[in-house]
Amino acid sequence: MSWLETGWRHVWLPYAQMQTAPLPMPVARTEGARIILEDGRALIDGIASWWTACHGYNHPHLRQEVARQLEAMPHVMFGGLAHEAAYKLSTRLAALMPGDLNRVFFTDSGSVAVEVAIKIAVQSRLNRGLRGRTKVLAFAGGYHGDTIGTMAVCDPEEGMHSLFAGLLPDNPVVPLPRDAASIAAFEALLAREHQSLAAIIVEPLVQGAGGMVFHEPAVLQRLRAAADHYDLTLIFDEIFTGFGRTGSMFAFEQAGVAPDIVTLSKALTGGTSPLAATIATDRLFETFLSDSPMTALMHGPTYMAHALGCAAANASLDLFETEPRLQQVAAISVQLARELEPCRELPGVKDVRVIGAIGVVQLDAIKNPAGLRQKLMAQGVWIRPFRDIVYLTPAFTISPDELSCLTRAMFKVLSGG
Numbered sequence: 001m002s003w004l005e006t007g008w009r010h011v012w013l014p015y016a017q018m019q020t021a022p023l024p025m026p027v028a029r030t031e032g033a034r035i036i037l038e039d040g041r042a043l044i045d046g047i048a049s050w051w052t053a054c055h056g057y058n059h060p061h062l063r064q065e066v067a068r069q070l071e072a073m074p075h076v077m078f079g080g081l082a083h084e085a086a087y088k089l090s091t092r093l094a095a096l097m098p099g100d101l102n103r104v105f106f107t108d109s110g111s112v113a114v115e116v117a118i119k120i121a122v123q124s125r126l127n128r129g130l131r132g133r134t135k136v137l138a139f140a141g142g143y144h145g146d147t148i149g150t151m152a153v154c155d156p157e158e159g160m161h162s163l164f165a166g167l168l169p170d171n172p173v174v175p176l177p178r179d180a181a182s183i184a185a186f187e188a189l190l191a192r193e194h195q196s197l198a199a200i201i202v203e204p205l206v207q208g209a210g211g212m213v214f215h216e217p218a219v220l221q222r223l224r225a226a227a228d229h230y231d232l233t234l235i236f237d238e239i240f241t242g243f244g245r246t247g248s249m250f251a252f253e254q255a256g257v258a259p260d261i262v263t264l265s266k267a268l269t270g271g272t273s274p275l276a277a278t279i280a281t282d283r284l285f286e287t288f289l290s291d292s293p294m295t296a297l298m299h300g301p302t303y304m305a306h307a308l309g310c311a312a313a314n315a316s317l318d319l320f321e322t323e324p325r326l327q328q329v330a331a332i333s334v335q336l337a338r339e340l341e342p343c344r345e346l347p348g349v350k351d352v353r354v355i356g357a358i359g360v361v362q363l364d365a366i367k368n369p370a371g372l373r374q375k376l377m378a379q380g381v382w383i384r385p386f387r388d389i390v391y392l393t394p395a396f397t398i399s400p401d402e403l404s405c406l407t408r409a410m411f412k413v414l415s416g417g
Contacts, residue, residue: 001339003026004023004024004026005023005348008023008380010227010278015331020217020319022370025037025043025205025377026038026039029055030045030053030058031056031057031058032056032057032397032398033056033057033060033395033397033398033399033402034057034402035057035382035392041074041380042204042273042380043377043381044379044380044382044398044402044405044406045057045311045382045394045395046381046382046383046390046392046393046394046406047382047383047384047393047394048271048393048394048395049271050266051208051240051245051266051393052266052267052269052270052271053267053270053271053328053395054243054244054245054267054270054271054316054325054395054396055270055271055316055319055325055345055395055396055397056395056396056397056398057321057327058318059270059319059397060288061315061319062270062272062312062319063319064315065271065311065312065314065315065318066272066311066312066315067305067309068311068313069085069308069310069311070308073307074307074308075303075306075308076108076307077302077308078300078304078305079300083305083307083310085305085307085310085311085314086164086234086305086307086310087108088310088314089104089310089313089314089317090104090106090258090277092314092317093264093277093279094416095144095260096249096250097258097279098253098258099281100105100281100282101251101258101259101261101262101279101280101281101285102225102279102281102282102285103279103280103282103284103285104277104278105120105277105278105280105297105299106275106276106280106304106305106306106310107275107276107277107278107301107304107324108274108275108276108301108303108304108306109145109265109274109276110145110239110263110265110266110276111144111145111146111147111150112145112276112301113146113263113264113375114144114145114149114150114153114201114235114237114239114263114278115145115147115150115266116278116297116299117199117201117235117263117278117280118136118149118150118153118198118199118201118239119149119234119283119297119299120157120233120261120278120280120284120297121136121198121199121233121235121260122134122198122199123262123288123295123297124198124233124284124287124288125198126286126289127287127290127295132171132195132196133196133197133198133328134196134198135170135171135172135193135196135198136153136171136195136197136198136199136200136201136235137150137171137172137173137174137189137197137199137200137201137232138153138154138155138171138172138173138200138202139155139173139174139175139176139202140155140157140174140176141155141176141202141210141211142154142155142201142202142207142210143155143158143175143203143207143208143209143210143211144201144203144237144239145316146161146327148164148167148168148350149169151168151171152168152170152171153171153201154210154256155173155210156173158210159213166389172189172197172261174186174189176202176215176218177222177223178215178216178218178219180274180332183222186222187226188392190226190229190230192360194209194230194232197209197230197232198232198233199233199234199235199261200223200226200227200232200233200234200235201237202220202223202235202236202237203236203237203238203240203241203242203282203328204217204220204236204237204238204241204246204250204251204252204255204353205217205220205246205251205252205255205322206240206241206245206246206275206355206358207255208241209240209386211362211387211388211389212353212358212389212391213291213363214353214355217254217255217256218255218323219255219305220236220252220255220257221255221256221257224255224257224258224259227260233258233260233261233284234261235253235259235260235261235262235263236246236250236251236259236261236262236263236296237262238250238251238252238262238263238264239263239264239265239266239276240266242264242266242267242268242293243266243268243316243320244267244320244325244326244329244357245267245284245329245356245357245358245393246354246355246356246358246398247326247329247330247333247355247356247357247417248326248356249320249326250262257391260276260280260281260283260284261278261279261280261284262279263276263277263278263279263283264276264278264279265277267316268316269309269312269313269316270312270313270315270316270319272309272312272315272316273308273312274303274306274309274311275309275312276314277307311379317374325396328357328396328397329357329396331400332356332357332394332396332398332403333354333355333356333357333402335403335404335407336354336357336358336392336407337354337357337359338405339345339403339404339407339411340354340359340361340392340407340410343361343410343411343414345412346362346411346415348364348365348414349361349362349363349364349414350362350363350388352362355392357394357396358391358393359391359392359393359407360390360391360392360394361389361390361391361414362388362389363388363389363390363414365388366385366387366388366390367387369384369385369386372385372390372413373385375413376390376410376413379380379405379409379412379413380405380409381405381406381409383406383409383410390410390414392406392407393412394406
């Protein structure tokens with residue numbers, strides 16, 4: 001009996017009904033933009049392992065730097081001890097941020113990074129003596145994670161989280177303020193409830209797991225103005241959009257505004273190791289400073305600032321500095337727009353849209369996502385449809401020919417071929 005069949009009796013897969021889920025495909029290794037299966041087949045990866053492997057798989061510089069760190073020190077607790085990889089990374093991340101976004105709190109997953117952001121927003125007000133401002137304004141279609149606090153700032157109609165409605169804190173959720181009606185609803189809610197609010201949270205430019213829904217930079221400008229007017233902490237969740245995915249290093253750069261907190265993960269380590277970061281302004285950080293331990297941020301994951309993850313993240317930043325990643329994203333964007341456009345004429349296609357290295361074909365409905373995935377695999381590609389979309393978020397290092405294989409496979413399968 002193979003390791004897959006033996007282990008199948010014990011694993012619990014993500015986002016899967018285990019009674020009906022098929023056996024997953026066993027992977028032997030990865031290289032570049034390809035996943036090599038144990039049976040020898042190679043699949044071109046269209047989603048970069050849930051949007052993480054921005055430099056492709058097994059980049060030699062990432063591998064070298066993680067190996068170097070592993071030999072010296074794989075991990076050491078971050079409470080009372082320090083290591084160079086984390087302190088170097090925090091300095092580099094702060095240098096990439098605008099304004100006074102200078103304080104980096106490391107965690108081990110994107111969901112926890114958002115949890116920490118919410119805690120900072122709420123506790124900063126408590127530390128200033130402001131009571132009752134504990135809610136976070138979120139948006140329809142938004143997704144920020146699967147932990148309790150993050151589920152409470154996701155779209156409440158989201159299927160993954162609706163079962164937990166009685167458990168979750170009650171936060172207001174409105175449509176993104178993008179047209180006259182939604183702007184009016186947004187402004188009315190703020191006028192009515194701002195005294196209970198601590199923060200606003202949004203995914204800049206693209207609501208990822210909510211269906212790859214795009215919005216204009218003007219939305220972020222509108223949120224910044226509202227946060228300033230009502231003294232709210234503005235949180236930009238760049239876990240998906242950060243590190244070049246939308247065409248700029250961070251999506252919010254395209255709006256010319258800065259948040260008070262930004263959350264990062266996924267491509268932070270180039271898909272090599274779990275790591276996340278919550279970056280806050282000096283102004284927020286200073287509200288935690290006093291002679292009393294009660295004003296401190298009492299949070300500390302066991303693997304906070306994991307040394308291997310920090311080494312990988314530093315190596316990833318090296319590659320953004322030394323290899324033409326944003327130019328590659330620009331070229332991918334042009335190619336995606338050109339090669340996905342013919343899908344617009346197919347039956348059942350509702351929309352085709354592209355931003356940066358994100359290409360989306362939205363359908364009227366997808367009745368059998370698993371079956372559609374199998375058809376795509378038969379074309380030699382790994383693409384994971386969800387909701388009503390088939391989408392591509394490839395590695396930035398993917399070759400034009402490999403990208404064309406992905407777009408051709410999408411067109412062929414969606415056209416019934």
